[in-house]
Amino acid sequence: MAAAAAQPRRSPVPVVGTIAIVAGLIGVVVVLGIVWSETSAASTFVAFLAALVPLSVVMAAVLWLDRWEPEPRRLLLLTFLWGAGVSTASALGINTFLARAIHSASGDPGVTQLLAAVAVAPVVEETLKGAGLLGLFLLSRRLFDGAVDGVVYAATIAAGFAFTENVLYFARGEMAAALGQVFFARAVVSPFAHIIFTTCMGLAIGLASVRARRVTVALLVFPLGWLAAVGLHALWNVTSFLGEAFLLGYLVLQVPIFLAFLALGLWLRRQERRMLAARLGDYLQQGWFAPHEVAMLTSLRRRADALRWAGRYGVRAKDAMAQFQRNATRIALLRNRAVHGRAPADMEARERRLLASLSENRRAFAAAFAR
Template sequence: MSLPGGPTTPVPSSVLAPLVPPRVRPGAGAVVVVVLLGVFGLGAVGLVGMLVGPPAFPAAVALALVPLVGVLAAVLWVDRWEPEPWQALGVAFGWGASVSVLVALVANTTAQTVLLAAGVDELRAGAWTATFVAPVVEEGIKGIGVLVLFLVWRRYVDGPVDGVVYAATVAAGFAFVENVLYFGQAVGEAAVLGDDGGVAVVFVLRAVMSPFAHVLFTAAVGLALGLSVRRGRAAWVGAFPLGLVVAMLLHGLWNGSASLGDGMGFLVLYVVVQVPLFLGTVALVVWLRHREAVVVRTRLAEYAAAGWFAPHEVQMLASLRLRRTARRWAARSGGPSGRRAMRAFQTAASRLAHQRQRAATGRDRLWVARQDEAALLVELSRLRRELVGLR
């Protein structure tokens, strides 16, 4: 494959047997997962709709979509080097929006009811539940979802960036439904009072000041699991509880500042702790994302030395800007199918680079690494032939 004016198609120094990976069809386990998420999803929608009330529900959903779009856009931006399977991301979002929400609603409501029955006043019972119960329950059930995704789609998790992507997607689903609940309650109160000021305040607090709050908390679990893949196959056993504790502490600190302190205390903590923590996390993710580019460039250069890639292909594949240029060229030359082929070529090349990185660091068994490598090289050769035909 070559862009206009580029070198000719590379010729590998060795030819592999035509190993083609078998088509993966949804198994019984996948069907069960989809059905369960659907049932939990319907339950979550029904429960939240009942709590919010039908008149306020549409407006609440519309308001909650605003921060959701921003969060998902950020997740996709982080995930650009080696996009995760859309099925896995769908399950992640579904877990956060259904299972996590239902468990949290039941557990938090039960805890508050128990405190009230024990004679604790309503204001204090709400504050204690938000500070000490909700962080444990919510991060616990979200964390279990991240762990399940990590174990099921483990071969796609190459490092901390992938772990953060899965965790952030689970958190995005949870935050979306939680925002529907909060916005719905505010809209309902506004209808009774005839004043929209409360809706504006809730929107600023949740959609402007803290759209990434849940993402930040749960990302600690994803980061820990992602880092564990570089320590050995069983390292997640110790990494998961460590990440979970950090997520719970961050969540508890956030809720406690809002529930136990006054408004000024919350603002001080927000500026002094939460904003720097968020910016530090962003800087860490950007650096980790840059490390992915280094892996792609280094490992694909090794394949180029063996003749599997031309130098200009490695240059293109190691730059997001040049990747966009290549996709535009493919779209002009071959329309939507050409663009899809170029995107598939880029994704397969990234997976090949990360597969070699896993093999080089001993994280894959040799026979598995060779089989994956052969399948990816066959797929890349097929896509290259398709792209060469666009010239």
């Protein structure tokens, strides 16, 4: 088939990835078990279903951002489980331990609650989420072709964390006959809160990955993203102590932050499209693409139209078109890395394989079309 000559984006070391997935699943089970023991089986089940609502909204936004070059599903599962299991279970234990230590030292429940929410939780939770993102980057740097990749992986970790945390809060709310209020506060008012925090780290490491030749640059930039994540997280938690002024704080502080996050997503999508147009334009000048192909490849709507059109000629034609689109995106990203001084050692060999695959894609589609 057409994709045989092209090498797909590889996931991290299989053993490490499998261990991370298993650890994530165990973490989810542990947290759900704790929720069950604190509330009831019925409350846990209802909370689990309720938590799926904001999760579906958040993941739809993440996948929308990731449409140009979708990340491997296995890695999205891995990062989701890191957030939902490893990060959440670890944070639950560490936060509880530190909160008890603060209470023992201060003896004041109010001080304990404030410090636990503003000083402890943001640091602990963003550190745990960031550890998964940083580990993925160090294990498989070649997966990070730009800011979008960093944002997508960071947002998926955060989505997993928010999902499990929502199960905990929804179950407690259901037991207290206040599920509606808790659901409104977390699923309607702030479904993207954790995503916004953790995305700061993803943006930092994503930008550094494509702009810097040395991995040490990304490691130096990452703490800046962590500081931003912790700061925004702490700021959000502070608003929960404003009482009647919460709405004002939400409108003045959180709404502008969300709008900025939305604008960032739109900008990243636009930048990725411009990058594809520029890099595919390089190959257009060399005769590897026709103008109508570049026009199709740089428009998500035209890509979808091309797939539907190819589907009229059978499964093989549609598969060939899908592979053609993926390989064209891969070669554009490969060229972009070279433009920014990050060409891999096997750049020429990989470029030849992708160009050969693109030619094979065309032949496969032509053969299906001729039938």
